[in-house]
Amino acid sequence: MGNNILILEITSGICCILTAIFLHYSAIPKSNNKKNYQKGYTVVKIASLILGISALLFAYFGNVIDTYDKRSFIQIILPVETLLVFWVFVYPLYDKNKLKNFLKYQVFYTTVLCTANIIYLFVAKGMSGEWFYYLLVSCYVIQFAFYTIIFIHISKIWLKKKSTESSNFKKYPFRIWIAGFIIGVMGIVAEVYPNEIYLQIFTLCYTVFFISLGIQYHNYSIIAPVETVSQEVTIAPEETNSKPETPKPEEKRHGQGNDIIKEKITIWVQHKGYLQLGVTIQDLSREIGINRTYLSNYINETYQSNFNGWLNDLRIEEAKQKIISSPEINLSDLAEMVGFADQAHFSKQFKQKEGIPPSVWKKEHRAKSEKD
Incomplete structure (x- = not known):
């Protein structure tokens, strides 16, 4: 050599x-x-x-x-x-x-x-x-x-x-x-x-x-x-000049106001964090810095649903928007894009929320678009 x-x-x-x-x-x-x-x-x-x-x-x-x-x-x-x-x-x-x-x-x-x-x-x-x-x-x-x-x-x-x-x-x-x-x-x-x-x-x-x-x-x-x-930082609400509100008894006890949780969840949703595969409430809790129990209670009270139900609702709304913007999209790829593990689970959750499978919803939307 x-x-x-x-x-x-x-x-x-x-x-x-x-x-x-x-x-x-x-x-x-x-x-x-x-x-x-x-x-x-x-x-x-x-x-x-x-x-x-x-x-x-x-x-x-x-x-x-x-x-x-x-x-x-x-x-x-x-x-x-x-x-x-x-x-x-x-x-x-x-x-x-x-x-x-x-x-x-x-x-x-x-x-x-x-x-x-x-x-x-x-x-x-x-x-x-x-x-x-x-x-x-x-x-x-x-x-x-x-x-x-x-x-x-x-x-x-x-x-x-x-x-x-x-x-x-x-x-x-x-x-x-x-x-x-x-x-x-x-x-x-x-x-x-x-x-x-x-x-x-x-x-x-x-x-x-x-x-x-x-x-x-x-x-x-x-x-x-x-x-x-x-x-x-670029989308955070301008609250520096607002007067601090008097904490509610529940906020004093928990140390974390609903307004803070709402603000952090809003930012997380705006950045489409719900599209992550396998994301759990523990992951969200760590990511936004909110106690898991407080976060779970807030989601249950605000959205009248548990974390998984709320997460699936966000993903299905995202899927509907993608179908509207890209009617030819493949449902298997769509399921992956919006955070579901597979198409079967995606179709099941979609039907539970919308009453019809995503394939039927897709056809109906296409037919409606063609008429318009």
Whole structure:
């Protein structure tokens, strides 16, 4: 193995491990971050650590054992890193049970693919250019293309949910994804065309990418959860000049007036917090800083409904507006966009509120629009 590649591998390994250490010790407190960002943050650390350790091991053994060449290293590690990077990107956008089940299957697929690569390269002493080698490369290409298609589909749903956010905020994950896509394509080329100069360039590129991924994900994990906070300032009611009202006995006892709860819930609704999948009254309580019991009592008394009923009403009204604005929208996508776990649950809740299924409501609205 060339000295340049050896030096690059050592440098790459150290940089990736330092990135993982940086992410570990600069972790964002859970109180300021959503669960899906925390999960993605953890996966970034794991991906950087695995790549760093693997690079150092390759640099150590590659100087002695000829079969541990750069192409073999790429062929084994690339499916693993691709899965982890995919995981990193989709967690903040789409944290659903069916995605988790999908990722479990992908872990199994990636494990089988890596095992097949190891057996072929180091047990069967397979070489590049043979049909089975290209079959293994093709399996990775399918994995890479499949993840790309899924990410594009998920990101479209996420963008529609984030219609109230700034354009720069919405583009934040996609800038890094484009870089990751380029690295994936470069990895495929490296497997098929293992030129020494190209391998050096590829090593440099993926090292820079993982350093950037760690830093950018850290920044994004800070920006995303507090994005709505910066917007609340612009729409907060002007109450600085108003005279303080005399607290009601109940407010004195609870320490939190209904006006404060109403104001915070209004802001939360304006920013469409109810579109979050799996949001609970505990999540809302933490997000707006109101005691859960007081919040529950306020919702029950004000909206004559419990939290779940009130939440479903908001989501169904949102769904109706989206049907009106986009009559051709698919009901399955619509269910996901407005925060329901699946179309069946969405249809059930919609029928309970409106008396008819969403498909019938959609047809009736379309017919009415055509008459008008």
